[in-house]
Amino acid sequence: RKEVEQDPGPFNVPEGATVAFNCTYSNSASQSFFWYRQDCRKEPKLLMSVYSSGNEDGRFTAQLNRASQYISLLIRDSKLSDSATYLCVVNILTYQGAQKLVFGQGTRLTINP
């Protein structure tokens, strides 16, 4: 099982639609969770951290379900500029006892006019 697994995508949705991504992680001891956005041929940029109580930033809502070990990202009223690849990122405790971030393979989203 992959350490971090995302919806395969791609997602093609009309402008104004609501879209949701899910991501599952395998390490129950993981503590930190993030969503990054990556535009084509660019570097990833932090979209938002994911907190235990869930958090919202404008049209974006992130949720964490520790019992089922998944996180989600909801985008409401999608804009053309939301077209990008969304990366789920989870911290993993290595066998050496160090923390490291593990990235999912990403889900590509295209918003159509």
Add this chain to the structure above:
Amino acid sequence: DGGITQSPKYLFRKEGQNVTLSCEQNLNHDAMYWYRQDPGQGLRLIYYSQIVNDFQKGDIAEGYSVSREKKESFPLTVTSAQKNPTAFYLCASSRSGGAEETQYFGPGTRLLVL
């Protein structure tokens, strides 16, 4: 402006050649990282450094080497031992090495094999 810079943007490597990718940050971050991204895949950790003069192997360190002689610099050398080096290489930094810290990325270097 504070940030992370990587150079060059594109790099071509001949068979058997070692090449070095530059990564510099002026964010005063202690930790720096190198990732590799292949098409349609997530980022994979090559090496990371939490403090000057110290670094650790990530998941795919074979065929790569790094140094951390200065806080602001973390160059990556792709050696001839790396048989499939074509990829997008991303450098990142964070304030400390804690996993709760946000990692900030440079613009990346695309390495192509001639």
